[in-house]
Amino acid sequence: MHDVGKSFYGVSVLSNVDIDVYPGEVHAVVGENGAGKSTLMKIASGVHQPDSGSLRIAGEPVVLHNPREAQAAGVGIIHQEFNLLPERTVAENVFLGREPTRRGLVDRRAMRARTAELLASVGAETVRPTDRVGQLGVAQQQVVEIVKALSLDARILIMDEPTAALADHEVELLYALVRRLQARGIGILYVSHRLAEVFDLSSRITVLKDGRRVVTVDTADATPEALVRHMVGRELASYYPPKAGAPGAALVTLAGAGNGRLRPIDLELRSGEVLGVGGLQGSGRSALARALFGVESFTAGQMTLDGKPVRPRSPRQAVRAGIAYVTEDRKGEGLALSQSVLDNALLASRAATPRWFGGGARTTSVRALLAAVEVHAAGVDQEVRYLSGGNQQKVVLARWLAMAPRVLLFDEPTRGIDVGAKAAIHELIRDLADKGAAVLMISSELPELLGMSDRIVVMRDGALAGELPGDASEEAVLSLATGTPHEVPA
């Protein structure tokens, strides 16, 4: 791939990235969330088309309009989420849509035999072609995905966080499989957060950051410390509002609070303070916010609000107790997209505290709030779907401001939002804290986390990995999140 660039809706997410993979090589791609790894992979696998730059396979320039063309060109991709039909057998999944036929009928015997061969070739004889995929473990399902790619004669395999779903002992099996593929001359683009496995497997490493390639190094010459530096090394270009002086009293306390996805957590949310929550995706950050908000409640331990024990069992109870939650998935969970700006901004007031009379005064005050957070729309009657991400987020904020919450939980508050609106939202968050609210802010973006937080907790595997002061370094957060890169064999 040469000089590849991509922008979505005018936001550049990848620019001038060069990357190459040789036959039999494992080339690792690392970077923070949002560095452009997924976009790069999607371009390589034909899901997105680059706006600039070119792709070449075995020296031949190619244009991949869709994933099918990428497959035909020999590019296979193993997603984090598998694309398998759980009710079908392994063989049926491998040959889905291109079943071998004999006299017009599916030749099941040939299909099974060919699948068995492929499975044997990667040393996965424990998986049988006749097994139902849904009954297989995650690691075995991954093998099925790999075999599916191989059945298409993939010469380049892209693996997206392949160990994310695996247990420790399964990781070893994956390593062995990757080495076998390597020996067959397949080039592998290996995307991962986890530096340990990158060092174990790869021969070269490319660091992406903010959509640009920072560096490509031979693994033998690299150290984890240097990589982390490359991953985070950036100036704090954006402006963040001044932080709080002394934090106020504890408003929410958790003592050993946990549920199926969270190990027991002890935590305080203090009035006037922005508590940043760092960690990788899937580390339990969102699960914590959702438990506090009663979406998937705590099942163990104690939660108190203002010294009184509470355990919201539904968002409604949380809202009525004075908690607000700005979800990470604005379109999927935050907004009713076909409704107007005004109706969306009034949704929490109407839903959690419905009234028969006095709606007019409430509408007036919500209109004022929409103006105060500077939502730009054609009018309050415009459907919220036509607003930009930043304006949509401001509508969500206005909705919660109308409830005058004392505790606000923000999950990736500025994801997919342009720079100007981002600064405005940061100021609104800080303003809320200054007025005495307790704010919890989850962010994958380290500059935001460090720029906004008065105190930071980092999560890993459903537990708190540690607490840091607001002026901690990006390296400190990242090493807690990934599990101390200093222990990684260099």
Next chain:
Amino acid sequence: MTVEAPTGPAALGQSRRGRWGAGSIAPVVVILVLLLVAVGIRQPDFYDPPALLAFLKRAAPLIILAAGQYFVIVAGDFDLSVGSLVTAEVVIAARLIDGDPGATWPVVALVLGFGLLVGLVNGLVTTLLLVPSFITTLGMYLILVGAVYTWTGGSPRGALSEEFRMLGRRGIEGVPWLGEIPYAVLILLVLAGLAILAMRSDFGKVLLAVGDNPRAARLAGGRVAGVRTIAFVVSGGCAAVAAILLGGFGGVSFQVGAGLEFTAITAVVLGGVVLGGGRGSVVGAMLGALTLQTLLTLLNLLGVAGALASAVQGLIILAAVAIGGLRART
């Protein structure tokens, strides 16, 4: 009101849903006007006030059913049980009253209560047992049909009292210029007013949000299951009222409610309401019912056989949903 900045949110602009987008009532209004003109050409005395009121009287049950169905559809569900509920109500009323005028009002109350109860069961099964409403109400449809047949032993028994039938048939007489104002039209006006008020209330707005994005409604503190259940109760209640009116001008038979669920859904869709929920107005749904009734009247005037009317209805529902889908995409 409080903000005057021209680019600010208080500067009311025309939204893109505006005139012709999915959920708007403009298309159905145009169709309705065209049909009314066509009927007027065919039958010039259609526009005499008494004739017009008589037409509205005939249309009232369908409009009321469509209003009820609207609440369910806009929340993202379906109510297929209303046709058989109408039949069941009429048959039950006939048997319980059995020609005895004294039983009229208790039975009217019972009919209303039974409608609300059926709606409540539909709602609870759908929201608590997580049965898709399509299946819940289809099951309820079959249960009601089977139960009524069993209870009556195969043919309807008893008779409705004159007092009961009066609600659907008669009206306030001797009104100058208008002639008779049918009770059915008065009931329609009251219910339509209530429906419009309900949709302008907090409940109505949350109902729309639930149909649009139930997860967002829940995370905003809404009682999604409760709101959806209420929609079914409203639909059941509307079916009960429609049954009382239909019992008045039709006879007592197992056919009185047959197919009404689909007629009501067709009307709602014709009114610009999007299947799947979240878009469309109750006014549109009611205008859709009026339009459908006008169309059936016109077909009748043109001498089109009743059987063909059913095919026309089928065409309408396909066209309306397809066009609605196209409009939602643009």
